[in-house]
Amino acid sequence: MTPFVEQALSRYALAAPKARLLAHHTNTLFRVEAAQERYVLRVSAPGLRTKLEIRSELAWLAALTRDTDLIVPEPVATRNGKRVITTGTGPDARFCVLFKWVPGRVVGERVTAGLLREAGSALARLHDHAERFRPRGAFSPTRLDRAWPFGAPDMLSHDRRLPGWPKARRALLHEAAARVQTWFDGLYADPRGLRFLHLDFHPGNWKRVDGRLAVLDFDDTRWAYPVQDLGIALYYLLDGPSEPVLMGAFLDGYARVRPAAVPDAGELQLAVIARQLDLLSYVMAHNVMAGPDLIRWLGVVEGRLRRLMR
8 A cells, every 4th residue: 555655645735744554444544644743544445436426525524514513524635736636547546535633532332322312413413414515516426225235245146055145044135125125216216305424324433522523434425315324323233232222312312403304213224224235235245254254244134134124
């Protein structure tokens, strides 16, 4: 990654910047220090998002910074005033964005009912702003309207026995995807409810900053419905013994800001199922897991879906 980082940082007005690896997930993040200031350089994975999609993400972040007091990442422009730059060439080209550092501590697994009420209210405020947000100029048209956003796993089309893919599990996944796609088809038939949304709202993307909640990682932004955003958030509260309490606290926080906008339980359940299929689609398309780890996770996925679909 060194050539991409050096090429990107040379375009900013930074004094002797030093970068070190911060995290590698879908994208690769570097912490950058220059003249006692901190930044985050995001180097996008090749082929996943277009430059227009990233520009659209940054346009919403700029509007959120201008119109609200929510703490969100703030992009930094290059010497030439660009906020998205391209490093490398051809199929290895990477899009890079430099953000100002958001201080504080990532919430991660340290969730409480009180914090989740605050998070629910923060998501509701994002949705309030999304209702007012009117993009100008060229803007991404990408929607989250497919049960398998990265394609259905190839294993679902096989009849032979495959490790981790027994027939009963494949039948369950087919049924879940059919339910979700039917729901999506009805939902997206009326485009008036579409909003440009975060779509990756979970404790790993929140920080505590001076007693307030900061929301990070807008890299999955696209057009969708608020119930999908809620389902994604609730998905990350599954499985623990406190699941009902934590989910209830999150929805209570949301309802305090948008009391008339809380979806019914059936829609929320479909939205949670949709998130599970979304992640399975991504994991299989990008070979995120393999061998025993994948087989164990597929068992967890099956258990969740059987419970949710009851």
